Amino acid sequence: MSPQTTHQHYRDVNSASSSPTSQRLRQLTKQHFVAELSQCLFDFVIQLLPTQEELAVKEDVRKLLERLIRTIEPDSRLLSFGSTANGFSLRNSDMDLCCLIDSEERLAASDLVTMLGDLLERETKFHVKPLPHARIPIVKLSLDPSPGLPLGIACDIGFENRLALENTRLLMCYAMIDPTRVRTMVLFLKVWSKRRKINSPYKGTLSSYGYVLLVIYFLVHVKNPPVLPNLQQMPPLRPIPKEETHMGGHNTWFFDDIDLLRQRWHSENSETVAELLIDFFRYFSRDFVYNGGVASIRAGLLKKESKGWQNEVSASRYDARERNRLCIEDPFETDYNVARCVTKDGLYTIRGEFMRASRVLATRPERAILALADLCDERKDEDLVTAPLFYAPSRQVPPQTPYSVGSRYMNQDPHYRVNKYLFARRRNIWLQNEVSGLVRHLLKHLPQTIHYMRVNWGWGWS
Ligand code: CTP
Ligand code: MG
Numbered sequence: 001m002s003p004q005t006t007h008q009h010y011r012d013v014n015s016a017s018s019s020p021t022s023q024r025l026r027q028l029t030k031q032h033f034v035a036e037l038s039q040c041l042f043d044f045v046i047q048l049l050p051t052q053e054e055l056a057v058k059e060d061v062r063k064l065l066e067r068l069i070r071t072i073e074p075d076s077r078l079l080s081f082g083s084t085a086n087g088f089s090l091r092n093s094d095m096d097l098c099c100l101i102d103s104e105e106r107l108a109a110s111d112l113v114t115m116l117g118d119l120l121e122r123e124t125k126f127h128v129k130p131l132p133h134a135r136i137p138i139v140k141l142s143l144d145p146s147p148g149l150p151l152g153i154a155c156d157i158g159f160e161n162r163l164a165l166e167n168t169r170l171l172m173c174y175a176m177i178d179p180t181r182v183r184t185m186v187l188f189l190k191v192w193s194k195r196r197k198i199n200s201p202y203k204g205t206l207s208s209y210g211y212v213l214l215v216i217y218f219l220v221h222v223k224n225p226p227v228l229p230n231l232q233q234m235p236p237l238r239p240i241p242k243e244e245t246h247m248g249g250h251n252t253w254f255f256d257d258i259d260l261l262r263q264r265w266h267s268e269n270s271e272t273v274a275e276l277l278i279d280f281f282r283y284f285s286r287d288f289v290y291n292g293g294v295a296s297i298r299a300g301l302l303k304k305e306s307k308g309w310q311n312e313v314s315a316s317r318y319d320a321r322e323r324n325r326l327c328i329e330d331p332f333e334t335d336y337n338v339a340r341c342v343t344k345d346g347l348y349t350i351r352g353e354f355m356r357a358s359r360v361l362a363t364r365p366e367r368a369i370l371a372l373a374d375l376c377d378e379r380k381d382e383d384l385v386t387a388p389l390f391y392a393p394s395r396q397v398p399p400q401t402p403y404s405v406g407s408r409y410m411n412q413d414p415h416y417r418v419n420k421y422l423f424a425r426r427r428n429i430w431l432q433n434e435v436s437g438l439v440r441h442l443l444k445h446l447p448q449t450i451h452y453m454r455v456n457w458g459w460g461w462s
Contacts, residue, residue, distance in 0.1 A: 204346030
């Protein structure tokens with residue numbers, strides 16, 4: 001082929017690929033993939049829901065434990081919270097139980113944990129591990145597998161954790177507003193995060209509770225039009241005294257009349273669960289401001305500085321236990337970062353997984369089920385991916401995109417082009433600042449850097 005014919009050939013190929021027919025074809029393939037993926041997601045999560053027998057066994061266990069606890073504290077009630085109570089339970093998930101004592105004179109939680117631990121060890125076949133000195137003292141219990149319970153059972157019992165009961169109710173209300181889309185997305189993400197080994201706060205990644213909050217944040221604050229309303233910002237139908245809306249100094253108000261809400265509020269967002277999931281992965285791999293932002297389901301995107309949660313660019317950055325890499329505000333305990341256990345390597349691994357998921361979905365294999373299988377392919381390596389050493393956390397939130405992900409109205413906005421230009425300019429300035437900040441940081445810490453290279457990599461002179 002002569003150079004001229006080669007050019008002609010490429011021109012033809014390029015013009016053909018952007019012709020209206022090929023665009024239409026691509027659109028159709030995408031629509032087909034998205035529809036099929038939504039169906040696969042429903043079918044997939046339905047098989048993973050707990051069976052009626054499992055729920056019945058769990059309820060029996062709860063009642064048995066309640067009877068035993070009443071031998072120590074007669075005025076007590078044992079209530080389920082977490083996934084068993086909020087509609088986001090998978091087959092064989094752990095049970096979270098909270099003991100409430102309706103009497104003024106009660107023992108401290110740590111003493112109750114020790115006493116209950118002794119009692120359960122004496123009276124039951126559970127393996128018992130009391131943790132009286134944890135931030136929230138709990139007794140951990142487990143039962144070995146048996147014919148009725150092929151995978152055994154695991155549960156945690158805590159005391160007086162009334163905020164957890166309330167946040168469970170809040171999550172349940174969100175699940176009830178749009179069960180098909182919200183529950184499918186959350187259940188899928190729980191399976192995905194477990195299979196990809198990024199669902200373990202003890203190892204530096206994120207709890208299931210954290211992932212659920214990310215989904216709700218995305219559906220309330222990122223999607224435009226929103227898929228869910230902000231229940232915490234909806235006013236009550238009649239004035240309510242402060243004592244009823246506050247618990248231990250925390251505002252726990254939210255609109256919980258979901259039947260009424262479903263009559264009066266309808267989301268204008270009609271995207272399918274697959275479209276939402278694709279956008280979710282894209283947003284958290286590319287757009288969320290990890291360095292400076294806090295995801296709050298109560299108030300949207302907040303700045304770390306406004307909460308005093310910024311990372312210190314100091315000696316502490318070498319501390320593996322550092323907090324606030326990823327910030328998710330608890331809906332009621334607003335000074336509590338739900339993702340405080342996520343380490344630098346943990347966040348690096350989680351973001352890597354969001355990116356991987358985005359890539360898998362972008363390839364749009366011929367059958368959606370293949371994408372699903374690839375997404376949930378078990379990660380063999382239990383370890384976290386090590387983040388690069390020199391990653392200087394920024395103190396600033398970079399300029400925000402002038403529109404939310406997936407906004408249908410984006411291109412119709414007359415200010416869109418101007419905003420896009422301004423956004424690109426601000427982003428360039430922000431990037432320049434980031435790079436010069438990193439160079440300044442490296443120079444300032446040059447002696448530590450050289451020391452680190454010599455010790456760990458054997459670099460330099462001996
Ligand atoms: N919780 C909390 N603060 C956290 C973690 C958990 O208040 N940092 C409470 C929440 O009420 C949450 C419950 O503990 O609903 C259970 O948390 P978790 O086990 O992470 O979520 P589940 O939905 O129960 O998920 P799984 O089925 O994986 O156990
Ligand atoms: Mg749980």
